[in-house]
Amino acid sequence: MLTYIVRRLIGAVILLFVVSAVVFSIFFLVPRIGGATPDDLASRYVGKSAGAAQIHQTAVLLGFTDPIYVQYGRFAKGIVVGENYNYGPAVEHCPAPCLGYSYITQSPVLPDLLDRLPVTLSLAAGAAFLWLVGGVATGVISALRRGSFLDRSAMSVALAGVSLPIFFTGLLSLSIFSYGLGWTAPGGASPMDATSPLNWAYRMILPWITLAFLYAAAYARLTRAGMLETMNEDYIRTARAKGLRERDVVIKHGLRAALTPILTIFGLDLGLLLGGAILTETTFSLPGLGQYAVQAITNNDLPKVLGVTLLAAVFIIFANLVVDLLYAVVDPRVRTQ
């Protein structure tokens, strides 16, 4: 088991470098291939009135004149051992893991990311709780009452949930509950706050519900399908033949088996979401990683884009690993192999 984890971790590190190399090439190599000179690239990061000499100076300063592998090497070195950057008057040391400096603000990227992570974290955690509980409960009830009015209405709502985009449901709920009824905050976030959880919930409840609605819909359908399958298994009949209460048959025997695939999807969804819930954060003006990514892309601020992409990749790869390990916990048949 331990060797397996170590092997997976090594694999994860390699994968991260591949991801970083790919992202790096997209932003730095592809423009070169497209014929852009280092000065063309640098012209985005100087004022509009800058002269050719000033642009060239910026290109040198940002390292655009170096060969591409040197540039990537510098980036990779920064992550592993830290790197010295000189963007302005003095040389600054950026300790490992260094994701570089913003081209626009000249501030280091990593502290920015860490500042924004709690917002995304509190959005994802709250929403994940809601959608997991809500989606699974709806799916179980739907499966048990298959074909009933309840089942059909729940599945219609679920279909709507899967199909409606966040920027529609989000804006609609904002206009009704926030601007119309005044029940919730109109946007802006407070990260997890132990001193006033009520305030936290007041600010986050609408984004939570909106985001959870989207996912809960998918989970409800998934759970329903899984439950319909497992409730037809022979071991459910055995459980009933033992004289177990129907509630125990459904939860301990049916749901227990149906939850395994849901756990997989849940881990991956959560990992993906931690890298930034772009639409939700934008709709509700939450200063999280998603919003950060959008701003970075809009401003062509490549180190920021690179940083947020890598962080998202870390979450996804880590979530994958956790899911695989959890599988062994959940399903004893996996454990012995």
Added chain:
Amino acid sequence: MSAAQESRVPQDGPGPSPAGAFLQVKDLRVHFPTDDGVVKSVDGLSFSVDRGRTLGIVGESGSGKSVTSLSIMGLHAQGTAEISGQVVLNGDNLVGASAEHIRKLRGKNMAMIFQDPLSAMHPYYTVGHQIVEAYRVHNKVSKQVARNHAITMLDRVGIPQAKSRIDDYPHQFSGGMRQRAMIAMALSCDPELLIADEPTTALDVTVQAQILDLIRDLQQEFNSAVIIITHDLGVVAELADDILVMYAGRSVEYASADEIFTAPRHPYTWGLLGSMPRLDRERTERLKPIQGAPPSLINVPNGCPFHPRCTYADLTAGASQTQLPELLEISPRHFLACHLSEQDRQRVWESEIKPSL
């Protein structure tokens, strides 16, 4: 007509088991309404089993054997099956009883062993957990007491090192061990009625005999009433006191096991006997299959449901094609539903069937 009335299976039937038997099934009908029509899986079935006795229910796939056992256990999903008739367990009619009442009987008073022990056990729980669960539903005891009981049960059904194997998962057991564990689970609450639905079908031939021996030993020890459901007459030859042959949801022949093997009277029973491999006789060329396939239970053939496949249907002057034969007592405790005259039956059995088996 009075003679015929007397000899019909009476409602309080001295069937092959004496009256007031532990389990009495009377005129059981299990119908499933579907879009294509009503599936009459069981259509007027009567039998009884006493404690310490074993009844074998034999028939092809789709003859209604398993449906019968599931209706006794009350395991049909609510609203899917229309069940009528009587299932009287120890004087208590289960048809129409509340689901909660039957649930409390399940596992405690009547238990079931299923066909495929791998799919019948939950893959995510240890064998011990599943036996403990079965015991604790009906017995308010601590987990430790239940665990010790489970170890005793596993030991009793012949699982070596039960103390350590109790924490294994079903997939870590061999097929035969899994079926032993299923038996341990079924017997954990000491049920008076044990239904074994094709208990050896999924098992290795070498293991089959061991499991059958085990069921027989345990029955003697626990003095339970046992119903063995199978398509294999060889299985019931070992175990059963009485045999009920089912075809298309009905009983076609019902007699003691001795009678069924020494003086069978129904052409379908002959067919089943002919398709059974025997090692104790000189080998004839091939096994003789019964021609044709079992009928659809939505459109059961008119007359005797077996007549399209019956070689002797022409001897009944058209009665087989038009009239449903009643189950009559043709000799003491030997019930038969067939239009053939007694002379024809005897003649065909003695001259054609018996020599070829």
